[in-house]
Amino acid sequence: MRYGFLGPETTFTHQALLQALAETPEEFAAPEPELVPFSSVATAATDLLAGAVDALMAPIENSVEGGVSGTLDVLAATDSITIVAEQTVQITFVLAAREATPLEELTTVSSHPHAQAQVQGWLRSQVPHANIAAASSTAAAARDLAAMSPQEARGRAAVCSPLAAQHFGLEVLAEGIEDHAGAITRFVLVTREGRIPARTGADKTTLVVQLPHNRSGALLEALEILSSNGVNMSRIESRPIGDFLGRYSFSLDIEGHIEDRRVSAALRSLHRLCPVVHYLGSYPRVDGQRPEVREDYADHAYDGARDWVERLHTMITPTDPSTVI
Amino acid sequence: MRYGFLGPETTFTHQALLQALAETPEEFAAPEPELVPFSSVATAATDLLAGAVDALMAPIENSVEGGVSGTLDVLAATDSITIVAEQTVQITFVLAAREATPLEELTTVSSHPHAQAQVQGWLRSQVPHANIAAASSTAAAARDLAAMSPQEARGRAAVCSPLAAQHFGLEVLAEGIEDHAGAITRFVLVTREGRIPARTGADKTTLVVQLPHNRSGALLEALEILSSNGVNMSRIESRPIGDFLGRYSFSLDIEGHIEDRRVSAALRSLHRLCPVVHYLGSYPRVDGQRPEVREDYADHAYDGARDWVERLHTMITPTDPSTVI
Amino acid sequence: MRYGFLGPETTFTHQALLQALAETPEEFAAPEPELVPFSSVATAATDLLAGAVDALMAPIENSVEGGVSGTLDVLAATDSITIVAEQTVQITFVLAAREATPLEELTTVSSHPHAQAQVQGWLRSQVPHANIAAASSTAAAARDLAAMSPQEARGRAAVCSPLAAQHFGLEVLAEGIEDHAGAITRFVLVTREGRIPARTGADKTTLVVQLPHNRSGALLEALEILSSNGVNMSRIESRPIGDFLGRYSFSLDIEGHIEDRRVSAALRSLHRLCPVVHYLGSYPRVDGQRPEVREDYADHAYDGARDWVERLHTMITPTDPSTVI
């Protein structure tokens, strides 16, 4: 088994993948999993679809920055990728340099724009004069710094994970520099095969829907479909479709598994309403929390209703209506 | 074939039954239909269920007086009776006596309470001093008057249909005496067998639903079920359930046939919501009017959605979720 | 003070009026209330509007038979009548005659059609051969029987209240003859003046609304208005408007008082939606039950919202928008 992740090594995504593998029960664990870093979710997804890797860990949502556009857009673009698991990682950043340096001597701080957005308040107040340079990941920022000549590295620092600082032998100048302590990033493990993990009872389903643009109130209709099937929504992200201002697709996480009748029923109704519905998978919730389901949204209520209507259908006469009289 | 109707002969129900038989295509018409008058819908229904008659015509709704309680309650009480057709009859009343009599000499006017309610304004203003006597039907009022001795009949008149006055040889003292001109009564033809006429494309479905009493807003939920399946409602009648104040069942006519996917889907959802749903039949509309159905409520939209979700279900793995990784 | 009631004496309405007067605190009680029986709600309402009586007690709803059409239609027809109180009375009937008579010897049973509907099962099974005669009230049936000659009264019985049987000196042949034990009738006390009792915190408001007929789903919209203001509905009755089949007005009881902001807000929205809204009054609930009101439906939530929007309005500049730049 080859697992891709948004690399290089020591990214939070790497950490999420290690967590996921550690949690896999021994009998199911791949004997020698190979971990493959990628420089972008898009290229990793291409390799996944081509069979070069078997699964892929990617960030999807951050409690401070919101949806991770790169991942959301890759997921929205294909029906051939399925989410099979989720992980969450507590996010914390350090400012690290080649050697102990007073902050006022820093001239350049490099990081991934996404990480940088989470520490920009701290950077503005603590290193206001430093230039901000973009790296392809927090780990790349650390690695690049470690690879520089001491001369080159002077006055430079990287915003990265504690793991990255340690791994690349950097000196931590400041830790916990994130503007909002307690940030969490959620990651999804995706595969290409479209195999859906069986229902555990504490599951989540991810969708991308595009609403009919000629009907105001279509988002309301979509939410009513969920509500009238007792399906709670735990995440909604708007993403522009790209053709006109004001045209969005929505990335949704809903509680429950496609095996749950209430989820199936909601999916059927969404399929009627929406020109595009991507089903991205049903998978166990990382927090194991089971939803409370009202009696009339339970499986047996849907099954009983279906049986009743099917029985009525058997009474329909095939001939001219007037013969019934 | 034996057809029951709310009698005696010459009631509007009789007229509705004659209309229905006249409209039946010749090749389907029963060779010698026998028409059997009943004194109440309840007793007629008992005979229908016992096999003594094959079908039964009964009034269900009047444009002035509203739902006909007797019929609604009989229909609500059983699942063994199915509506297979509807008829409408324009309602008009005459005041008739044994012989020409000035209105001021009338002492007693008899009629069915339901008819009387439709002429009470006229009676109050034109024959204010007459006693109002209840008969079991408008036709019975006319027949009884015709059967009296001339002595007994003096000062008496009946509110009845023009047909009844003619049939029993009565003198019409006044015609068109209804308070609201243009009243229409709707009748349904019911059978015991539970055979549902095939879909014509211009159909109606009749239901009786009892709402969960422990949930405020249940009527709203029921109407949302119809609305979210593109099903219009053409009649709603509240009827008390009989146990507590404020506890109702609702008798509904909805547009469409149980063969229409949108109607089936709405029925399924109502079955989940409601402790009791009586399906009383799907049958051709007497006005032949076809509903306009939005694209996402068409059969193919429901079928396409079902096929999509079923295909997704085939991807569910039967084993431990972690093996998917 | 003159109080009208649907008479004659000893009707359940009479009993409801006596209950209401007994409950009035002594300092507010009229010194010598005069009680005036009427033969119909319609004539009583005419006298009320003309000033001949000051208030009027009328039945509005029965737990078995549903809405009382006569009262509902009178209330729907005018804006000049206001409900100021409600009462409920436990309904039970006796079969009474001039003297002890075996049931099989009865030839005629008289009663008010409404009462008769509540005992028809019992009558069918116990006195199947007797004719049913309509009287203008249960009390009238008893009184008339008491006024007959013994000769005339032979073979006759009346369905009436225990009180009526006692009051008119009749012999009770059977008691508790109602088909559904535990029936309750609800009565309303109406006045002409349009004075609305102040809020008690446990109040009810009664409305009659006519929905726009050119818009399917209007009933759904009306119920959503109530729901989105946290207003529960405790009664809904459909009444035909009288012009076409399928055209209804709805008589509604809602929880709360017009002084409650959530009720005012719902009324305003209903007034926009509906071509006709009759406000029939806000009055204390006879059961004294106070509704649970969610925080965002409390008065202070509505007041805070109004103040906020009013403050925003003060910022609107009166001049050309481009001057704002």
Next chain:
Amino acid sequence: MRYGFLGPETTFTHQALLQALAETPEEFAAPEPELVPFSSVATAATDLLAGAVDALMAPIENSVEGGVSGTLDVLAATDSITIVAEQTVQITFVLAAREATPLEELTTVSSHPHAQAQVQGWLRSQVPHANIAAASSTAAAARDLAAMSPQEARGRAAVCSPLAAQHFGLEVLAEGIEDHAGAITRFVLVTREGRIPARTGADKTTLVVQLPHNRSGALLEALEILSSNGVNMSRIESRPIGDFLGRYSFSLDIEGHIEDRRVSAALRSLHRLCPVVHYLGSYPRVDGQRPEVREDYADHAYDGARDWVERLHTMITPTDPSTVI
């Protein structure tokens, strides 16, 4: 008058501001407007609030990339900033260098991350080997390139607007390099004073709402509030609140002006529902399109309803309810 914009000169924001000033009617135009570039919306907003500039142009939404987080977050953070106008600019990018260079010789391409996201497909396919460097704006990328020594500039190019390339004397290597032709960015002009431009009849209102997190279905409720007041939504963006995963605020554009009764009514209801509602202004739509408003959402419908309920309130008696009887 001093106008800030997201600089430096020649950004699309600069262009939007020039458009807005050109459209101002002459009699209202500031005599000598001063245009002040800022390096971030956050710092510009600080200067606006401090009085250093009088108005500020900022991008809010792009048809390809979606909401502009920096602007949305600044707007969400304060009640002291009001949007008074909007502008749209058609977005197109060029790749520019100091001198004509074959694409394969490029080693570094710099741009603003937001712009870069719009050309990344083109960059990947046309200059796959070049490093991508982040600049603080597209104009800065062009300006910095123009300021380099020829030596330094070798192998470097900038993604910028055609205007920037021209202004800084750069050579255009490729034009129209955006992945999605026809992209549009929408800009808003904000002021600190809280003056709201008067209603024109073709207006838009911008809000940021935070939903109650303890109630599933709150987004549905918010959309129902808009729908039940006939208010269409033209934009919805989710933004994380920053405390937990799955906690969002929503940035909304709705059709209409706070002077429209239907908008005021919707705002009042949102204020009750939501723990936080930021009103960000009502302003003329740049496309001048007037909404179609259903009769029951017109001003006179709201005013008539308010008058009716106020009249009813005058009938409430101040004393003990029992005195009404």
